[in-house]
Amino acid sequence: MNSEKVVFAFFIVLALTLNFGFFLGGMDSAEHHNIYELFAAIVVSLISTVLKVGDRTHLGAVFLATSLVADLQLIAAAIVWGIVANVHGEALTGDSLATVVSLSGGALLANLISVILLIAETVSVRR
Amino acid sequence: MPNLIYILFRRLRSPMILLIMVYAVSITGFVLIPGVDDNGQHWDMSFFHAFYFVSFMGTTIGFGEIPYAFTDAQRFWALITMYATVISWLYGIGVLLSVFQDSVFLNQMKTNSFSRRIKNTREPFYIICGYGDTGAQLARSLSKEGILSVIIDPDAERMNDLEGDDFLVPPLSLCADGSQSEILEMAGITHRWCQGIVTIANDDTVNLTVAVVAQLLNPKLRLIARAETPEAEANILSFGANEVINPFETFASRLSLALQSPSLYCLYDWTTCASGAKMKEPPVLASGKWIICGFGRFGGALYEHLDDSDVKLSIIESDRKRRDLPSGSIIGRPTEAPTLKKAGIEEAAGIIAGTDNDANNLSILLTASELNTDIFRIARQNEDKNSHLFQAAEFEILMQRGSIVANTIFALIRTPMLGDFLRIVSRFKKDKAGEVISRIIGVVEDDIPKLWEFKVTLEDAPALYKTIQTRQVTVREIFQGETLHGSDHREKPLSAMPLFMKRDESNVLLPEDDRIIRVGDRFLMCGTQAAHRQMCNILSNINLLENILSGEEIPTGIIWRWMTGKTLLAKTTSETKVTEDSV
Numbered sequence: 069m070n071s072e073k074v075v076f077a078f079f080i081v082l083a084l085t086l087n088f089g090f091f092l093g094g095m096d097s098a099e100h101h102n103i104y105e106l107f108a109a110i111v112v113s114l115i116s117t118v119l120k121v122g123d124r125t126h127l128g129a130v131f132l133a134t135s136l137v138a139d140l141q142l143i144a145a146a147i148v149w150g151i152v153a154n155v156h157g158e159a160l161t162g163d164s165l166a167t168v169v170s171l172s173g174g175a176l177l178a179n180l181i182s183v184i185l186l187i188a189e190t191v192s193v194r195r
Numbered sequence: 196m197p198n199l200i201y202i203l204f205r206r207l208r209s210p211m212i213l214l215i216m217v218y219a220v221s222i223t224g225f226v227l228i229p230g231v232d233d234n235g236q237h238w239d240m241s242f243f244h245a246f247y248f249v250s251f252m253g254t255t256i257g258f259g260e261i262p263y264a265f266t267d268a269q270r271f272w273a274l275i276t277m278y279a280t281v282i283s284w285l286y287g288i289g290v291l292l293s294v295f296q297d298s299v300f301l302n303q304m305k306t307n308s309f310s311r312r313i314k315n316t317r318e319p320f321y322i323i324c325g326y327g328d329t330g331a332q333l334a335r336s337l338s339k340e341g342i343l344s345v346i347i348d349p350d351a352e353r354m355n356d357l358e359g360d361d362f363l364v365p366p367l368s369l370c371a372d373g374s375q376s377e378i379l380e381m382a383g384i385t386h387r388w389c390q391g392i393v394t395i396a397n398d399d400t401v402n403l404t405v406a407v408v409a410q411l412l413n414p415k416l417r418l419i420a421r422a423e424t425p426e427a428e429a430n431i432l433s434f435g436a437n438e439v440i441n442p443f444e445t446f447a448s449r450l451s452l453a454l455q456s457p458s459l460y461c462l463y464d465w466t467t468c469a470s471g472a473k474m475k476e477p478p479v480l481a482s483g484k485w486i487i488c489g490f491g492r493f494g495g496a497l498y499e500h501l502d503d504s505d506v507k508l509s510i511i512e513s514d515r516k517r518r519d520l521p522s523g524s525i526i527g528r529p530t531e532a533p534t535l536k537k538a539g540i541e542e543a544a545g546i547i548a549g550t551d552n553d554a555n556n557l558s559i560l561l562t563a564s565e566l567n568t569d570i571f572r573i574a575r576q577n578e579d580k581n582s583h584l585f586q587a588a589e590f591e592i593l594m595q596r597g598s599i600v601a602n603t604i605f606a607l608i609r610t611p612m613l614g615d616f617l618r619i620v621s622r623f624k625k626d627k628a629g630e631v632i633s634r635i636i637g638v639v640e641d642d643i644p645k646l647w648e649f650k651v652t653l654e655d656a657p658a659l660y661k662t663i664q665t666r667q668v669t670v671r672e673i674f675q676g677e678t679l680h681g682s683d684h685r686e687k688p689l690s691a692m693p694l695f696m697k698r699d700e701s702n703v704l705l706p707e708d709d710r711i712i713r714v715g716d717r718f719l720m721c722g723t724q725a726a727h728r729q730m731c732n733i734l735s736n737i738n739l740l741e742n743i744l745s746g747e748e749i750p751t752g753i754i755w756r757w758m759t760g761k762t763l764l765a766k767t768t769s770e771t772k773v774t775e776d777s778v
Contacts, residue, residue, distance in 0.1 A: 104223075107242055111219040118212050122205035150243040 079116040080186055083138065084179040086112055091176050095169050096162035103149070106172065110142045113175070116182075127189055134182045141175035198303050206294045210287035217283045221249045221276035228272055232263045240269075248273075253280030302370075306381070309369045313345065313383040316367075320345055320389060321608060322382050323366075324373035324405050325396035326353045328579040328597035329421070329604075331360070333393065336605040338362040345382050347373040374404035376412060384412050391417030391437075393604055399427035406431045417611065419604050423492060438614050440603050442596045447496035450547075450573070450592075454480045454506065458629040462620060465635075466613055466646060467606040478592060480571060482506050483544035488529035488559050489513075490520055493549040493575055493594075509538045513550075530558040535566060545571035549594075553581045560590060610646045612719040616695040619704055631694075631705065635721055638692045645727050646694075648719045649734065651712060656734035662744070663712055671708035672744055673733070691722025691730055 086109040093100025117135040120128060145168045152164045160168070225245035232238040240248075244262065251258050252273065265273065294300050320343040323330055330346065334357075337344045346368040348354060354370040371378045373394070383389050394405040402420050409418055419438045422428040428439045453460040457478070482505050487494050490512040498521065501508060510524040511534055520526075527534035529550070540546070546563045548556035553576060560572045574590040576582070585593055606613055620628065635644070653660050662668060670693060696703040696710075697717040703710070706718075720730070733739050 103242060104226075107219075107223070107226075111215060114215050115212055118208055118215065122201050122208060124201055146242075150241075154241060154243045 076116075076119055077186060079112055079119060080179075080182050083109065083112045083116050083135075084176070084183050087138070087142070087172060087176045087179050091169060091172050093169075095166045098160050098165055101165065101169060106142070106146060106149070106168075109172070109175075110139075110146060113138050113142055113179070127185065131182060131185060134178045134185070138175040138178040138182070141171050141178065145169075145171035145175070199300070199307060202300055202303060203294055206297075207287070207290060210283070210290045213283045214287055217276075217279045218249055218253070221253075221272075221280060222246055224272045224276065225249065225269070228266075228268050230263060230266055230269055238263060249276065249280065252277050253284060255281060306369065306371075309367060310381045312367055313381065313386065316343065316383065316386065316388055318343055318388060320367075320383065320386075322347065322379070322384060322389065322392040324348070324392070324394040325401070325421075326350070326357055326368075327395070327397055329395045329600045331356075331579075332597055332601035333395070333604055334366050335360075335362070336601065337608065338364040338366065340605075340609060342608070343367070345369075347371055347378060347382055349373075374401055374408060376408050379405070379408055379412060384409055384416065389413070389416065391419065391608065393419045393608070395421040395600060395604070399423055403427060403431055407434065410434050419607060421600050421604075438604075438607055440600050441496075442599050443493045443496040445599055445603065446594045446596075447493070447500040450480075450497065451500040453478055453592075454482065454501070456628055458632040459620065459623065461632055462628060462635075463617065465644065466617065467603045481544040484509060484539055484542060486511065486535070486538050486540065486543050486546045486563075488546065488548050488556075489550035489575075490517065490524070491549070491551060493551075494547075497547060497549060506544075509543070511535070511538050530555055530562060532562055532566060535559075535563055540566045540570070543567065543570060545573065547573040547575075549575045551577055553577050553584070557584060557588060560588065606646070610648050610719060612648050612695055612697060612717060613646065615697070615702060616704070616719055619695075619702060634692065634705075635694075638690055639721070639723055640690070644721055645724050646719065646721050647727055648717060650717045651714055658737040658740040659712070659734050660714065661737060662740055663714065666744075668712050668744065669708065670706050670710045670712060673712065689722065689726045689729055691720055691726035693718050694721050695719040 086105060090101055090105040090109055113135065117132070117139055120131045120135050123129070123131065148164065148171065149160065149168050152158065152160055222242065222245040225240045225248060226242055228240070230238045230240055248261060253276075260269075321337065322345045323333060324347050326334070326346050326348040330348070334344050334346060341364055343364055344366040346357060346366050348357075348368075348370065349372045351370050354368055357366070357368050369378070369382065373379060373382075373396070379392075384392060392405070392409045394402045394409075396402050396405070399422055402422060406418055406420050409416060417437050419440070420431045422431055422439050422441050423443065425441070425444070428441050428444070431439050449460060449463055452463065457480075460478075484507045485501065486509045487497055487501075488511045490498070490510050494510065494512075498508060498510065508521075510521060511529040512520055512524060512526060513528050515526055517526075525534060525538050527537070529535065529538075529548070535546075540563055546560065548559040548563075550556055550559070556574050556576070560574055563570055564572060571592075572590045573592040573594065574585055574588070576585045576593060576595045579595075579597055582595075585595075620631065623631075649655050651659055651663070659668070659673065693706050694704075695718070696706040698713065698715070720727075722730075733743060
């Protein structure tokens with residue numbers, strides 16, 4: 069067992085699960101989407117990006133790319149949320165919340181690809 | 196470049212993860228801890244405000260407690276996180292700085308900048324493997340001539356010397372092993388502007404490897420190698436090297452030439468000497484008894500070359516275990532007078548100090564001249580740093596291994612046809628070589644002679660190229676300048692002469708005056724510096740060339756040319772009439 073692989077897989081899967089947890093629920097119902105979950109998803113996604121950086125293999129490059137996409141989408145969602153809540157000073161309404169959730173939905177897809185790649189890599193390793 | 200980023204990020208991985216974690220925990224803490232607004236109402240910090248606060252706190256900017264003054268619980272948390280964030284930033288910056296000071300990283304950076312500069316090079320360059328005494332001399336000569344060189348040597352100390360040296364054209368250098376194919380590729384062996392590769396490492400096996408790799412990577416490239424044993428020489432030559440230089444062999448064969456054919460020696464010496472040297476009188480070497488001290492590679496080569504000439508050789512070798520010495524050799528220390536006397540120093544014509552120790556060589560020759568004041572002394576100098584000692588001793592002939600190789604290679608680079616020229620000349624009889632020498636001296640006179648070459652192409656000699664499309668031009672008309680019309684155009688013919696010509700596969704030595712010049716001909720010229728400049732002008736300036744060929748002043752402008760064209764035509768027709776009449 070390789071502890072580096074454990075940490076790597078842990079963060080990739082955690083990024084997907086947190087992202088999924090935030091995404092789950094009605095598109096415009098504020099009570100289904102928790103801001104703490106979004107924050108946690110961003111932090112975990114950033115950590116998994118750092119873990120992937122510096123891998124010279126082709127697979128590593130794809131890992132990094134999907135992870136960067138997830139970061140971009142989640143941070144965009146957080147910025148939308150922050151602007152609506154703090155700059156405009158109003159509570160998240162139906163359409164702005166829908167934007168945030170759909171952005172996180174995109175990140176979910178990217179994280180899903182990461183996990184599929186992880187599974188593919190694991191399966192292809194022969195012991 | 197990609198390698199750099201990989202190294203950087205791999206080293207920065209742990210500080211970056213630490214920073215993200217510390218930030219996440221700090222922000223979460225501020226969001227969870229309840230605060231109070233300016234009216235004393237309960238107020239929760241949002242993620243936006245928490246991120247803002249942690250950002251300016253962590254980077255020690257410190258705007259204060261924004262937007263409302265903190266409660267004690269918030270201050271307590273701020274106290275903890277302030278240390279945590281600052282320490283993790285310091286750790287990250289420390290790692291970043293250490294990466295930039297890391298030797299692996301620095302080497303990678305140097306390598307990257309080297310390969311980028313090679314890629315962007317848009318001028319002809321030569322690759323030199325090995326930066327010892329020879330490499331340094333060669334690089335200096337090339338840079339004086341304005342030729343870019345790319346230097347590869349695995350010795351870091353020598354590369355530091357290189358960076359300290361002053362060059363007119365600074366060479367590109369890399370501290371790496373030239374026998375690796377990727378290093379040679381990075382140095383531009385397959386580059387469009389690479390003119391050739393010179394391998395002059397101290398080790399024959401390294402030169403051999405570089406030659407093999409270079410031949411495999413770019414078979415068309417010009418390859419000049421140094422070899423110190425005849426086996427290595429034959430080996431490198433066997434797979435298509437253009438020139439192989441063996442310093443001992445070269446010097447020994449020159450010395451035997453000096454004994455047998457002084458004018459040929461002169462020709463060799465002069466064509467391959469450092470630029471700016473005057474033509475010297477050939478040294479007078481008396482035949483008789485010669486003493487060779489030291490029977491190593493140098494002494495061996497000397498013995499082989501001098502043995503077949505009419506001199507009597509006597510060898511002194513200090514190694515008692517040698518079994519392959521020629522008969523009549525004396526075993527003993529050549530630095531001591533009794534040994535020299537035993538070898539017959541009193542009646543010897545000359546002595547050659549050829550051991551591989553500079554101090555011994557000096558001592559041998561000084562002792563020898565005490566015993567026999569008229570003796571002809573030839574010294575072998577091994578290290579460049581002892582130059583001034585040998586110069587001060589004023590020996591008749593000085594053999595500097597580094598200079599011989601460097602000068603010969605430089606001459607071959609500057610004038611690639613020289614190798615073939617010298618090979619043909621070396622088969623000459625004594626009197627024929629003397630004739631060549633006297634013709635050269637007749638042209639150059641007292642001036643500093645120079646060798647150069649050119650090819651009759653649109654790029655190299657545009658004026659000549661265009662002219663020979665329409666009319667026939669002979670060698671005499673261009674180089675000898677004998678068909679001058681009137682003395683007002685040029686007072687005297689160019690002080691230059693063609694030494695050698697190549698047309699397709701055929702070689703012509705000293706091309707005859709009425710030979711017609713064709714497109715693609717290559718000429719090896721010799722003459723004065725001034726003549727070189729003049730000839731460059733003539734070959735590239737069509738008006739000047741027309742002037743010399745016809746003796747007429749050709750107008751440069753279109754209108755003038757059109758106006759004078761009629762009169763010229765009238766003149767030529769009247770001239771032909773006159774000749775017809777006379778017939």
